[in-house]
Amino acid sequence: MQCLAVFALIMPGLIAAAEPPPKIPLRDFFKNPLSSSYLLSPDGNTLSYLAPWETRMNIFIRPTAGGEAKRITSDKERDIRDYFWKGNQFVVYAQDNKGDENFHLFRIDLKTGEVKDLTPFPKVRAELVDDLEDISEHEIVMMMNKRNAEAFDAYRLNVATGEMKMTAKNPGRVDHWVTDHKGRILAATESDGVNATLLTRPDEKAPFKKVLSTNFRERVTPEFYTFDNKEIYATSNIGRDKVA
Structure with a gap:
């Protein structure tokens, strides 16, 4: 009983003396990371990543063998979020104009330092479909509403x-x-906002044909072709309560 009494007397003092945890500034929840999105060049000799410059995320590179990092973009208006290597000479990234959501694809030539807008069309949005990593050294498949x-x-x-x-x-x-695994557009999905339809074709010269249609409760999403390019892996919730 004496021990309990002493404990009861000490605890209020400890609680009163305890300091509240430090407050985390709200800006810390939204600020850019010190670095992110690390990628290796195809030959493995160069490491690329995103890091802040002038408060915006830009692309940096440095040799994997060691050495100083080099910034290869200079965007002050908007953060760069998505980029990829195309061969060992080019880096491609997406960026819009002051938040207009009309993203263009830009190419950086690492030999010359040139940054070129590959889709320089006003009020047009471009998006990557396939970077053709194992198919073509310089070509990609993209879509745009030009x-x-x-x-x-x-x-x-x-x-x-x-x-x-x-x-x-x-x-x-x-x-x-x-x-498919040759970089050919052989499948697509279309939607009227309620119902969706899966379309396929045997080659790029043939017209698309409807394979199946689903309503707003169902979903079938083609993911990628089998390696013989004869069938498609897809995720779906048909006959189940979850997409798999």
Whole structure:
């Protein structure tokens, strides 16, 4: 009982003497990280990453063998969020103009330092479909709404020369393009806002044909082709309560 009494007398003093935990400034929850999004060049000789410069996230590179880092972009208006290597000479990233959400694809030539807008069209949004990492040294597949503001066509784009060629014309409601392991656009999904349809074709010269349609309660999302390019892996919630 004496021990309990002493403990009861000591505890209030300890509680009163305890300091409250330090407050975390609100800005700390939203500030940029010191570095992020690390990638290796295809030959493994160069490491790239995002880091703040002038309060905005920009792309830096440095040799994997050691040495000083070098900033290769100088964006002061908006953070760069997504980028990828295209061969060992080029880095490609997406950026819009002061928050207008019309993202363009930009290419950095690491030999010359040149930054080039690969989709320099006003009021046009471009998005990557496939970087063709194991297929082409310089080409990628992207989509943009240059022809029709409400429809995204698919293009094959050479990041070295800037040359592009339409490989799939959007009939009006396609919202997702799928490439096979040769980089060909052979599948797509279209939606009217309620129902969705999966489309496929045997080659890029053939028209798309409807494979199946789903309502707003169901979902079938094509993910990628099998390695023989004959079938498609897809996720779906048909017949179950979760997508798998």
